[in-house]
Amino acid sequence: MSQAESSRPYHHGDLRRALIDAALALVTEEQDWAFSLREVARRAGVSHNAPYNHFPEKRDLLGAVAAAGFNALRERLRKAVAGTNGPRAALLASGKAYVRSGLENPALYRLMFGPALAAANGAAEAGKRGRAKADSGRPTEVRAAGAGAKAVLEDIILRGAQSGAFAISARSRTELAVAALSVWSAVHGLTMLVIDDITGSDLAIETLVSRLLRTLLDGLAAR
Amino acid sequence: MSQAESSRPYHHGDLRRALIDAALALVTEEQDWAFSLREVARRAGVSHNAPYNHFPEKRDLLGAVAAAGFNALRERLRKAVAGTNGPRAALLASGKAYVRSGLENPALYRLMFGPALAAANGAAEAGKRGRAKADSGRPTEVRAAGAGAKAVLEDIILRGAQSGAFAISARSRTELAVAALSVWSAVHGLTMLVIDDITGSDLAIETLVSRLLRTLLDGLAAR
DNA sequence: GCCTCTATGTGGGCATTGTCAACTTAACGC
DNA sequence: GCGTTAAGTTGACAATGCCCACATAGAGGC
Structure with missing residues (x-):
């Protein structure tokens, strides 16, 4: 302008x-x-x-777009969490916001996680020097932005563990990591399946997230 | 030859x-x-x-490859389930097989779910006639193969519901569908995150699936 | 005020790509 | 035999990603 x-x-x-x-x-x-x-x-x-x-390459532009996408996602998660009280409610709210965010712009969501960013490092070239397992070729900019979004979720898990809402030891890094990863996996997977339209379900997406997360939360509490 | x-x-x-x-x-x-x-x-x-x-197009070739991938996945899941007894064990075994399958050929796995197949229908053209929500442009061949693989999982869920191992009504289609979708989402999401190497965890993948599925199963039982 | 340096933008070019069209080959029904 | 037709061939076209040499302009030394 x-x-x-x-x-x-x-x-x-x-x-x-x-x-x-x-x-x-x-x-x-x-x-x-x-x-x-x-x-x-x-x-x-x-x-x-x-x-x-x-x-330098088209991939780098896409990387910048993906990073912007992760930053926007982080902000949306933050806002969703802000209006809640208690880790359980926070998790449900952020889960819904997460899925909604993905559905609003499926292509962007896929780009954020997609392989388009890693192609050059992760593919043919990796054959020569043995695939690098540490960074897998995703640009650090994108990784950092992704970690930022993930942090919102990890924070909820941590608070839930501390308050006793989730049956996890707040002092075990592994336990916390596994719990966060579990929740993230579930929501991420659901988002992808819904985007691909292969859920085979006609229930509202909000219902699906709620049910999924509640089951997961019950499982955490049942420990 | x-x-x-x-x-x-x-x-x-x-x-x-x-x-x-x-x-x-x-x-x-x-x-x-x-x-x-x-x-x-x-x-x-x-x-x-x-x-x-x-x-007719490159996309169609890729679709055929994806369908083959789904068929192979279905067979692997079947084999994994065959050697188990009880739905809970079956679910854990198939979950591990699923993730392992994805990790063995990440690009194929991504292709199977990816947008490369839907591009022409799902994108620009969808603007004109209002996005078709029913089939989202994925070739029926791929959808069918995907459904075949999914069926293995649904069968486990059904048996679990019937035997009482999972606290789900075996007569409620919705309950069954939601449970299957939950499990699939979790495993699918985990697979994707591991492929993208953004889990931030160094635990063995088998451990991660086990923990994730066990939590989910506990949640199902706790109902 | 000038002069040079360097970041930024321009135009042309090249090998490669997806797809279309027109032609050729061979296999099969009658 | 012979035509119909599926399956493969060569040739062409516009478009693409990226490379090169060149043009422009703003910043800083003097």
């Missing part, structure tokens, strides 16, 4: 951001990230090669 | 199968399905356009 004179300046001002926005818009519209980098450049009103000044 | 004379016949014999095999091999080797259709044709020893006699 700013400085958008008809005499567009040679230098864009904040092309990097503009490219990320354009790419996000494309992902959202087309529900796919198969669009061309050139198309993104067109949208941003620059030449087909300008993006290469900011992103 | 059969009939592979030096005088290669004009007609391949079973090109369709050969193409699927080649594509599957490529997915496995490169851990990605970004390879070109032409590359597949080269592997099968035919011209770059021969595949179009069997698959």
Whole structure:
């Protein structure tokens, strides 16, 4: 918006951001990230090669979009948790917000977790040097953003363990990690299946998350 | 192998199968399905356009590969279940087999669930006529194969409900469906997270599945 | 005020891709 | 035999990702 004179300046001002926005818009519209980098450049009103000044490869642009997606998710989870009291309610609220978030923009959600970001490192090249098991080729930017979102969930688990709502030792890192991972897996998996539309269920998604999480919570308490 | 004379016949014999095999091999080797259709044709020893006699689009070839993947998964689940007694043990065994299966060929697993198959229907075109919610554009072949694999799990749930091992009414379709979906979501989600290597846990995958499923089972029993 | 440096954007080019069209080959029914 | 037709072939086209050499402009030393 700013400085958008008809005499567009040679230098864009904040092309990097503009490219990320354009790419996000494309992902959202087309529900796919198969669009061309050139198309993104067109949208941003620059030449087909300008993006290469900011992103070495198309994958890096997608990575930036994914990271933005994780940050947005984190904020939504935070807001959902804010209005609740008690870890159990917090978990249910965040679970619903999580799934809803994924359903609102399936392609973005898939991109965040997808392999499109890891392709170069994780695939053919990995053959030569034995697949790196530690980082699996996902850009650190994305990993960090993902961890940020995950942290919201881990915090709930921790509080639940401390308050005794969940039958987990708050001092066992492993127990906490396994519990958080379990919950995340369940919600993540449900989101994916619903996105793929292969649940075979016509119940409202909110109902499904609730039931799933409640079962899981009961299991945690039953320990 | 059969009939592979030096005088290669004009007609391949079973090109369709050969193409699927080649594509599957490529997915496995490169851990990605970004390879070109032409590359597949080269592997099968035919011209770059021969595949179009069997698959209208690249997506259709990938669909066939995905369907094959689901069928293989179903067989593995069946075998895993066969050696167990009791629904609880069956569920744990199949869960482990499921995750192991996914980890053995992450790219194939992702392809099976991925959006690569739905792209044309589910994306831009959906804008015109209001997204079809019923089939979401996944080829019926893939959907059917997926349902076959899912059926193994549903069968376990049903038996568990009937035997009273799970506190579910065996006569409530909804209850059964929700339970099956819950278990599937959990295992599917865990598989995905492990594939993406973003679990943040260094526990053995078998341990993680066991813990996750046990928690879920306890939750089902606690009803 | 000038001059150079460097980040940023432009245009052209190349190998490769997915898909279309027109032609060729061989197998099978009659 | 002979035509119909499925299955494979070559050739073409626009588009893509990424490379190169060049153009532009703002910043900083002097």
